Structure formats: structure tokens, C-alpha cells
Amino acid sequence: MKDVQITGGARSDDEIVALERLGFRFGDKGAHTSRTIMVDELTSLLKECPAPSVRADYTTAVVERNCLAKHTAATRQLTIQRLGELYGLDPSVPLFRTMRRLWDMDEKGRPLLALLLAMARDPLLRVTAPPIIAMQPGQELGRQQITDALRLNVGERLNEDSLDKVVRNTASSWTQSGHLSGRSRKNRMKVHPTLFVASYAILLGYLLGRRGSDLFDTIWARSLDSTPDELVFLAMDAKRYGLMDIKQSGGMFEISFDNALTSAERKVAYGSY
Secondary structure, X not given: OOXXXXXXXXXXXXXXXXXXXXXXXXXOOOHHHOOOOOXXXXXXXXXXXXXXXXXXXXXXXXXXXXXXXXXXXXXXXHHHHHHHXXXXXXXXXXXXXXXXXXXXXXXXXXXXXHHHHHHHHOHHHHOOHXXXXXXXXXXXXXXXXXXXXXXXXXXXOOOHHHHHHHHXXXXXXXXXXXXXXXOOOOEEOOOOOOHHHHHHHHHHHHXXXXXXXXXXXXXXXXXXOOOHHHHHHHHHHHHHOOOOEEEEEOOEEEEEOXXXXXXXXXXXXXXXX
């Protein structure tokens, strides 16, 4: 998978392992071969299971209690498997734990929170971000834009039928997040992040080792359709909520997430493996 330009450049095996412990996923596979980001299902599941729930609790809710109203046991099993791949569904996964805290605080921002976490955990969705970000509001999405981005990154691993399904699923996911609108013909829409969404996008870049003003220019930050100045404004509001700390001096930024991360997680973010 050639998405290193998105994840911050070439990384050692130790770095990849450490980032995977945080919840990032790499490679050439992803849930979008069969599903979308499933915002409606995720919303229902998180409503059913309180924040301290662990993976087994989410599985019980979907498979045994059928909280998502799936018609067959096989569909229930596949749904919880894909939701787990996309989101982690366990507080032991730092990316999910931090997102879940924000989810409960920010109903309006939930589709974008889901997208940001899914981008961190599904390489197939992640590599479709640049062509979506590059579109202008009102511009119609061309299937070839997504196809080319996937082919560049996965090569010939996906046959034409599988590739077509990933294209359709990723387009649907970008529609659920608010970046696209329409059914058969999809047009680009401008999204409007909340301070909670902005803080999560900045956190994702922080955990990948980005610092200072670079945090406003990651793939997650750029997916919010906001200028760096707009993101700084939202980050200042997030500081007032205790979500992050940001200091600005002479155009330089110092950002940290001591309240959101454990000491072990901060060590990973600073490259101490």
C-alpha cells in the first residue's frame, strides 16, 4: 500500500507496530471492500452501549440482542466485524476511546468524527481522501477520480468487480460524512467542523508525530474544508473545553493533549517506542 504520503512518510516496523497499538491500521486491505462507514449503525450501537463498554459488549449488543435489526445471524456477525475494523470498539484502542468521548459531547459532529476515525483505520478509505479534498463545492464526482487513487495505491490486488465495489462504498462514506450529496450523481459539498471534530483531526496528526503548524495540514485536517486560521480558531475553543492545550507565539504553535492521552500514549506520539 503506497499511502505513506498520507500517513507522514516512510516508517520503520517498530513505528508501525506502535501506531497500530494506538489504533491506526496500515496495509492494502480495508472494510470498504464490503461496507461503508455505516454512520447510522454506529450511532445506534453507541447509543445502545455506554462509554465504558468493551468489545465483547458491542458484540453482544449486535449479535445476541440484534440492536441493529439485521435479518440474519450472518449479517449480524459481518456487521460487528466491519464496525470493529473501522472503529476499534474498545476503550483499550486509544483512537476509539478519544473519539467516543467527543462523540458523546458532539451530536452534530458525529458523521465527521466517524469519518476521521475510519480514515485512520481503513487504508482504502484513506487513499480516496486526496481527490475528494481537491474537489470544489458543487463539482460532480467522477468515478475515475476514486478509481485512479485506489489503483495507484493497491495496484492490481483488487479485480474490477472488487474495485467497483470499493469505489461505490467509499463514495457512499463520503456522502454520509457530508462531503458529497446525491445518489447516482454526487456533487461536492463543503463540510463545517465543530471544535470537537477539529480537536480530533489535530489529535490524529499529533499521534502520527506531526507538530506545530503542520498539525493544520494533515490529511485529517484538510478533510475538514477549513483554512489553517479557521482550525486555529476552533483549536482555541477546544482548549477552553479542556480538550487540548495550544500556545501561540510569533506564528509558532505548541500543541499537546496531556488530558486526553496516557503517559504511554504520549511516548508513542513523541517517538519513544
